[in-house]
Amino acid sequence: MELFDTPELAAFRAEARAWLEANVPPLGEEESGVIGLFAEHEDEEAFLAKARHWQARLADAGWAGITWPTEYGGRGLTPVHEIVWRQEAAHFDLPVGVFGIGIGMGGPTIMAWGTEEQKARWLPPMLRGEEIWCQLFSEPAAGSDVAGLRTRAVRDGDEYVVTGQKVWTSGAHYSKWGMLLARTDPNVPKHAGLSYFIIDMRQPGVEVRPLRQMTGGANFNEVFFDEARVPAEHLLGAEGMGWSVALTTLMHERVAIGGYLVGAAGVFDTLRRMFDRVAEERGVHPLVDPVVRDRATDLYIRGQVLRFMTQRIIAKLAKGEIPSAEGAAAKLGLTSLLSRLANLAVDVQGPAGMLGPEDAIDDGRWALAFLGYPGMRIAGGTDQILRNIIGERVLGLPGEPRVDKDVPFSRIPG
Ligand SMILES: Cc1cc2nc3c(=O)[nH]c(=O)nc-3n(C[C@H](O)[C@H](O)[C@H](O)COP(=O)(O)OP(=O)(O)OC[C@H]3O[C@@H](n4cnc5c(N)ncnc54)[C@H](O)[C@@H]3O)c2cc1C
Numbered sequence: 183m184e185l186f187d188t189p190e191l192a193a194f195r196a197e198a199r200a201w202l203e204a205n206v207p208p209l210g211e212e213e214s215g216v217i218g219l220f221a222e223h224e225d226e227e228a229f230l231a232k233a234r235h236w237q238a239r240l241a242d243a244g245w246a247g248i249t250w251p252t253e254y255g256g257r258g259l260t261p262v263h264e265i266v267w268r269q270e271a272a273h274f275d276l277p278v279g280v281f282g283i284g285i286g287m288g289g290p291t292i293m294a295w296g297t298e299e300q301k302a303r304w305l306p307p308m309l310r311g312e313e314i315w316c317q318l319f320s321e322p323a324a325g326s327d328v329a330g331l332r333t334r335a336v337r338d339g340d341e342y343v344v345t346g347q348k349v350w351t352s353g354a355h356y357s358k359w360g361m362l363l364a365r366t367d368p369n370v371p372k373h374a375g376l377s378y379f380i381i382d383m384r385q386p387g388v389e390v391r392p393l394r395q396m397t398g399g400a401n402f403n404e405v406f407f408d409e410a411r412v413p414a415e416h417l418l419g420a421e422g423m424g425w426s427v428a429l430t431t432l433m434h435e436r437v438a439i440g441g442y443l444v445g446a447a448g449v450f451d452t453l454r455r456m457f458d459r460v461a462e463e464r465g466v467h468p469l470v471d472p473v474v475r476d477r478a479t480d481l482y483i484r485g486q487v488l489r490f491m492t493q494r495i496i497a498k499l500a501k502g503e504i505p506s507a508e509g510a511a512a513k514l515g516l517t518s519l520l521s522r523l524a525n526l527a528v529d530v531q532g533p534a535g536m537l538g539p540e541d542a543i544d545d546g547r548w549a550l551a552f553l554g555y556p557g558m559r560i561a562g563g564t565d566q567i568l569r570n571i572i573g574e575r576v577l578g579l580p581g582e583p584r585v586d587k588d589v590p591f592s593r594i595p596g
Contacts, residue, residue: 187266188500194263198270201243206236206274220554222399230280230314230356237278237311246309247285254293254305261437261499272448280353284308284315286438288361291431295378295419304359304380316357316383317435318348318405319428323596325350326567328363329372329425330586332596333407335364335379337421340414342366342379344387344407354390354403357383362412363428366421368592375591376424380416387411397553436509439562449520450485453478453527456544460530463543468530477526484519488512507575510568517558518565524551 187195223229240246241255248264250256257263289308292301307313324331333346344364354360360381367375383390387410392400419427457478461467468474491512498505527548528535539546559565573579586594 191262191266194259195266195270198245198267201245202270202274202276205239205243206271206276209273209275220395220397220399220401220557221550222397226356229277233277233280234311236276237281240276240278241310246311247289250285250289250305250309251293254289254301255309262496265496265499278311280314280356281308281311282438283317283353284313284359287317287431287434288315288359290434291361291378291427292380292418294430295423295427299415300380300418313358314353314356315359315361316351316354317431318351318354318360318362318381319431320350321347322349326564328428329376330591330594331363331365331376333362333364334368335362335366335377335412337366337414342377342412342414342417344379344381344410344412346407348405348407349402350393351390351403351405352401354383354405355392355400359383360405361418361431363424365591366424369590370422371588372586372591372594373425374422376428377421378418378424378427379412380418381410381412385410395553395557397550433504435562436513439513439558449523450482452544453481453523456527456548457530459543474526474530477522481519481523481526484515484522488515488519491515507572510563510571511576513563514565514568514572517555520551520558521555524548524555528552 237246244257245267247254247256248259248267249261250258252258285308289305292304296304304313308315319328319331321328321331321333331346333344333348335342335344342364344362346364348354348362351360360383362379362381363376364379365375366377369375381388383405387408389406389408391404391406393402393404394400395402457468469478491508495505495508495512498508531543531548534542535549535552537546537549542549563571570582574581
């Protein structure tokens, strides 16, 4: 039983672990923790086929939508159950991350805002992993300030015509559906003129161009819309309500990222095992060096603080409360911890830390982590935006100046 597990949660944990042990291959010790972030998949079709296979198995066994209501194929349990499931699943080879944007963010948004027809059309194939989703919010000049976006959607009979550009769209290249935030009215203040659409990504007028990251992988894309078409019945919520609908997605994005990072809990142990392998190879343990010892101790203390902070969040969720500033602080703390950890891992390996997968220790995953973790400090709210939230909501500092809040969008200099 974990700290704060109630008897009911402990039973759920045992049930989850038993199913995982009976059905899913375990991860090797050196693979646990999220250190293979943003890797390139040599055969993407095979990777997607494997992901679909496992998602369907999870759905059949009732593990796909822990917090989804039972009427939509979920278990109707709490976010705390979801955390427990993720803690257990982190030790197994379940490559279903490509469905996270749909199930973690799109599904809850459709449940909150969709019509019965929309829910019936999109939720079942989403949960079973038959259709992959992406999030089309960020643009070249609208990231942290996403309400400043410029992609237009203009009504034309029973359809909307979409023209503009999105960027950093994770998984757009294999997605069937996109959650699109676009401007339908430029003559009202920026938050009021937005609408939220579900757009078919496989149509003329949608061009997806991969962006290659410094990890070598290409998980993000630029997406160009040139008079792409969206049927009016694919509008989620009313026209002009897009910002409120998007807030539902963004709230669930934080929760989804938090849940993903639960898997990182084991990464400190993974680092310790890597130290032991370096010691075997070189005959000297890295912790003999007082500087390495000092850095490792610092990371361990930060890790313990985060563990307790996570328990605080779990306790709040268990009471049915929504942790907002705590979530921001935990994401800030954890992503900075992971970056420091990966930096130490490659430093300890010395020049060997730069080697490719064939020659490097732990198949080069530490170099990937070193290059990939900085992205986690940007996605779902940058470090600076999270500090703003903490400053305003926890420390009571004055709010950000928002001078363009009440100005019609068309009068804001572009
Ligand atoms: C791994 C990853 C996955 C992503 N996936 C998606 C996706 O699937 N779909 C999608 O739509 N987007 C996605 N994004 C984009 C992400 O949402 C944006 O990168 C993020 O919102 C920041 O926006 P920006 O990159 O335009 O930076 P900007 O907002 O231009 O920020 C630039 C710098 O200025 C700072 N800054 C900005 N405003 C303030 C402020 N008010 N106060 C203090 N500092 C400020 C920022 O912290 C940052 O350091 C992803 C990004 C990453 C890294």
